[in-house]
Amino acid sequence: MHYNIRGENIEVTPAIREYVEKKVGKLERYFDTTPIADVNVKLQILGNSESSIEVTIPMPKLLLRGEETNADMYAAIDIVVEKLERQIRKHKTKVNRKFRQEGSLKYMFKNELESLSDGSEEEDSDDLDVVRTKRFNLKPMDAEEAILQMDMLGHSFFVFSDAESGSTNVVYRRKDGKYGLIESEA
Structure with a gap:
């Protein structure tokens, strides 16, 4: 995955960049092969000193997206990654139930679960x-x-x-x- 991390009202330090890449990189374990996708991350400090993060991962046949606002940037990163993991788990289960016939959609997830x-x-x-x-x-x-x-x-x-x-x-x-x-x- 290719990371595009940008900040608004915040400098994206090497420590924050490394933390985002490490945490979002955990999502790779849900796929058979490492997805070839751009990970767009927008970090922002809001007027009330709260940190906001928005992560968008467009992939073929699937779009993952999550937003979170928290007083601590690192906590916001953790929470948004948890949201993305829940999205993947929830929807791959639903899709697997619906599309049991082989060949209806390309297999993308581990355990032969299919994408949306x-x-x-x-x-x-x-x-x-x-x-x-x-x-x-x-x-x-x-x-x-x-x-x-x-x-x-x-x-x-x-x-x-x-x-x-x-x-x-x-x-x-x-x-x-x-x-x-x-x-x-x-």
Whole structure:
């Protein structure tokens, strides 16, 4: 894995860099082979003297992402790595249950567990001004796969291309904790 560690309002010292690489490197044990991926780490000191870390690991057919804020930078690093480990364990188990037939997806995890389809989400602000735009390819999947990907990313909605109809659909988390599906009409 290739590490891209940057800091905002903080100097990324060799000690912090080494600690991040050591802790995030622990995630390699969940994969059959060392993933060829960029690890994007953003360290930040917030106005109230709290430390924030954001880790994004885009891989083929899988996106790992975690954020944490803590008074201590090293504690924040530990917690975000634990979150990423929980994401991997939780979702590889769900995916393994769903996709038992061989050849449906590429095997990525140890113990022949399979990966999720890739995708990301668009983010909007509460204002009417668009402050961020994301572009991504819609991968064909069913609603259950899209829900798994949405949960893994920690977002409240997910845009995807329906594998059967090819239409663009959206899954979302409802206030009651259940899920909704918005289907487009031709």
